[in-house]
Amino acid sequence: MDVTVKPAGADCKGVSEILSRVGDKWTIQVVVVLRAGSQRFNAIKRRVGGISQQMLTRTLKTLERDGMVERAVRHSTPPQVEYTLTPLGHSLSDTARHLADWAAAHRVEIEDNRLHYDARQL
Template sequence: MEVTDGPGAAATAGPCANIPAEHMDFIRQVLDRVGDKWSLLVIAVLDAGPLRYKDLQHQVPGISQRMLTLTLRQLQQDGLIARTAYAEVPPRVEYALTSLGHGLHEIVTSLIGWAADHHDEIRDHRARAIAAP
């Protein structure tokens, strides 16, 4: 892909060519947000329906409380998930995908599936790269 020089330069070919240069910073931010490992997994898990915080924490192995809280907050800010607080005793809060989040779900599950399908092959490549002088 050819790109002109400079921070505000627009791509002249490839998938970025139709995106105005002034939108690229924001698009990179969105891709960073939805492409991080925790966001992908949270979006994938929420497709089954609304979940409470603890249920999400159990279904996303390895995520810390801090990272889950931060990820949920960021996904909510971007409109990908909705947080619903119920006026009950004890209080109940659920998280669910919005229509925007559902639109991203198929892409997310495809990416996760691809990573799972090619796990062994990628692991072998990494091992060879580390072993190479």
Template sequence: MQPANAYAAQCPTRLVLDRVADKWTVLVLGLLAEGPLRFNELRRRVEGVSQKMLSQTLKGLERDGLVTRRAYATVPVTVEYRATPLGHTLSATLDPLRIWAETYIAEVQAAQRRYDAVA
């Protein structure tokens, strides 16, 4: 088996990069790294995410082994999501990206305004 090379067109690591480059993944996994949350709590805390998009994101994260889903036999059924150990390793990698975005957003927006003014 050849070593992974994300620059190769057929490298399966590109599927992982697609997942981690998604803003909803960054935000959802960041919250779940802090502790388990129910679906509606995640939806309230990640402002702007639709129910459909949150559901798709969680299913993808679960499929990739980054999140676990646990249903409790209550009426109605209670579902809780939590980051797996693998999910925690990714969250620790992604959190600096979120922090960078929060720190430098004003500079990025200023650069966009300068660019747009001459384009």
């Protein structure tokens, strides 16, 4: 039986890197938009308020590299590109949905806690 021992921080570093990427506000918003189905670049840009063209391009490339988004080019004039969530991307969207539900359910409580905390700091 081969047992490979990893340095203590190896898993944490890898998990932290992935969490910081998928927890990015643009990543989550793009994934949520694509949850409804395939979208073209400009449609995604319109639905993700405030994202620049450069940031959307970077986000989509990162999601494609990580295997969460598939990019399909239709050879027409002009060429059309559509982005679709992969099964991995859908699993992230499901998780994001649960997190959003939790945030919505606890938003008022958290806002109250912030107000009480801030009042104690004065």
